[in-house]
Amino acid sequence: MTYDDFLHTVGSFGKYQKVKYFVICLSYTLPPIMVYTWSFAAASPEFRCKIPDSNVEDIFTNDQYKNFYQPNVDYCKVNKTAISVKECQRCYIKTPPSLRDNNNAEVQSCQNYVFDRKYYKNTLVEEWTMVCDRVFYRSLVQNIFFVGYMVGSIVFGILADNFILMTFSGFLCAFFPQKRLGFWPSYIGYTIGRFLLACATRGISVSGFVLGSELVGPDKKLFTGIVIEYFFAFGQFILVFFAYFIRTWRTLSWSLSIFTIPFLFFYFFLPESPRWMVSKGKFVEAEKLLRRIAVINKRNFDRDAFEQLKIEQEKSMKNTAEQVGVLSLFRSKIMCIISINLFFQWLVQNLVFYGVSQNTGSWPFDPYLNFAASAFVELLSYIVVHLILNRVGRKIPYCGSVVLFGIVALTAIPVNLLMLKDSASQKTMIFIINVVLKFLASFSYAIIYIYANELFPTRVRNTGMGICSMVARIGAIIGTTCNDLLARIWTEFPIVLYGIVSLIAAILALMFPETLNKPLPQSIEDVERMGLACIRIRGVRQAQTGNTTVRIEGENEDSLLREQLKSNIDDNEL
Known part of the structure; x- marks a missing residue:
């Protein structure tokens, strides 16, 4: 008898599982808050050079600056070809000997900046002047955050401990920077805080997802795997609510850190995993918990069935003849091709998902509206995945969404080249393109996790998924860097790059076999029998x-x- 067979005797998704699963889902609202706080705390408002030696307050909308100090388009196209015209005009300033002799003006990089206060009162970008040649400092903090995400994927520990670490690191980030400490101590302190926050955030995500899936039987795996993602989207709505009413980065950080404190009490409500206890041979503890589950679910505890489960598990634990590791993913030709292909798919999906999700501040219109629209379409994509995945399959929806993403992303080229610059119609088209891209990126991102889980055989599934998760963080780092650095060359450069790599990923994904209504592969030989759709080996x-x-x-x-x-x-x- 397997654990899943026994679970049905005490209720595979009864009252106990529903209550505990809801608690896990609530905890899943925290990771998106901590990931995307950066989008508001370190938002990049519009800026320009500050007029030197100005006797009056230099506000952002200053006609004098545009008329006498802003470099013209022709100069930027000829002399600053490595960056866009927009970047040139806001990072360099003309210094005329006199306002009348503007033709002989020299152009030099800005020393100080003026920021637009329309949407943000104060951000970390302004605090540390992370613009123009210093934009690298902004990318570095978020890249280190995703390194912490990678560490959290490997060493995620106990769920309750991650809540404590999240609250502590949140307050640490809110404390830094301090002007009296200087730039480097403040920057290093804040970056360490973000790293620890990422470790805790990923730990909550991994632990929560694992606990949620271990609570139920196989018939509810898709349900629990998708519904928990709904709460990931709900967390984004909570964040945008806080950010809309709190426009100063430090106050926002303090507020969100305080918001995490009630989650510390989840320790008393979080479930234990009887499945894990059985797998580790802790049968006494497992029996106590399973009896409790049976009582709450109003089922009878079958003692004989549990004894049979113990016997089967003890046999399984003694059978250690076949040990498999990382190299098993590459010894077979088909398994090797599938493994490498899945690693690439995860890299691309994280590159695309986080690249689009963290870039809502550059969309046209109000950044708070942009972020809310992004969260809404992400939630909508999860609902659609939930409705069609067990009807249509994995391969067609995944490949179709990735291809569509690539096509829609490439439409940014004619929209920018053929439509009137900064016109209402162009801004509307760019907004629509970005919203559609976020839907498609979220759609394929949700599917690839399920698809990979069904393609790796049981004996190396944890190993394969672990490598996928590590490679995925590299994709997120590349996406963050592209948004900050490539956008200086051309605003739509990152989107076009995402489109190109998505089309490549879609072509490679065509070789995957369909896994709908097929048993999970238990061994590499099972994967061999599944084969590849386009290649006979x-x-x-x-x-x-x-x-x-x-x-x-x-x-x-x-x-x-x-x-x-x-x-x-x-x-x-x-």
């Missing part, structure tokens, strides 16, 4: 005929197997 198979093991090679192994089985039947009849 010569291989070796073994067939047991009576007391004889037949080794079959080459292209015609199926026909040879049929002949051998036929021959065996004839021999038995004789």
Whole structure:
């Protein structure tokens, strides 16, 4: 008897599981808040050079600056070809000897800046002047955050401990920077705080997802895996609510850190995993918990069935003859191709998802509206995935969404080149493109996790998914860097890059087999039998005929197997 079989006897999704799963889902609202706080705390408002030696207050909308100090378009196109015209005009300033002699003006990089106060009162970008040649400092903090995400994926620890670490690191980020400490101590302190925050955030995500999936039977796996993502979107709505009413980065950080304190009490409500207890041979503790689950779900506890489960698990624990590791993912040709392809798919999906999600501040219109629209379409994408995935399958929705993403992303080129610059129609089109891209990115991002889980065999599933998660963080780092650095060259450069790599990923994903309504592969041999959709690879198979093991090679192994089985039947009849 398997654990899933026994779970049905005490209720695979009864009252106990529903209450505990809801608590886990509530905790899942925290990770998006901590990931995307950066979008508001370190938002990049519009800026320009500050007029030197100005006797009056230099506000952002200053006609004198535009008329006498802003470099003209022709100068930027000729002399500053490495950056866009917009970046040139806001990072460099003309210094005329006199306002009348503007033609002989020299151009130099800005020393001080003026920021637009329309949407933000104060951000970290202004605090540390992370613009123009210093934009690298902004990217570095978020890149280190995703390194912490990677560490949290590997060493995520106990869920309750992650809540404590999250609250502590949140207050640490709110404390820094301090002007009296200087730039480097403040910057290093804040970056360490973001790193620890990422470790805790990812720990909550991983622990919560694992606990949620371990509570239920296989028939509810898709339900629990998708619904928990709904709460990831809900967390983004909570964040934009805070950010809309709190426009100063430090106050926002303090407020969100205080918001996490009630979650510390989740320790008393978080579930334990009887599945994990059984897998580790802790049968006494598992029996107590399973009896409690049976009582809450109003089911009878079957003692004989539990004893049978213990016997089966003890046999499984003693059978350690076959040990598999990372190299098992690459020893077979088909398994190697699938593994490398999945690693690439995860890298691309994280590059695209976080690249689009963290870039809402550069969309046209109000950044708070942009972020809310982004969260809404992400929630909508999860609902659509939930509705169609068990009807249509994995491969067609995944490949279709990735192809569409690539096509829509590339439409940014004609929109920027052919439509009137900064016109209302162009801004509307860019907004629509970004919203559609966020929907498609969220859609494919949700599917690839489920798809990969069904393509890796059981014996190396945790290993394969762990490597995918590590590679995914590299994609997120690349996406963050692209948004900050490539956008200086051309605003739509990152989107076009995401579109190109998505089309490549879609082509490579065509070789994956469909996994809908198919049993999960238990071994690498099962994956071999699933095969690749577009490639036929010569291989070796073994067939047991009576007391004889037949080794079959080459292209015609199926026909040879049929002949051998036929021959065996004839021999038995004789």
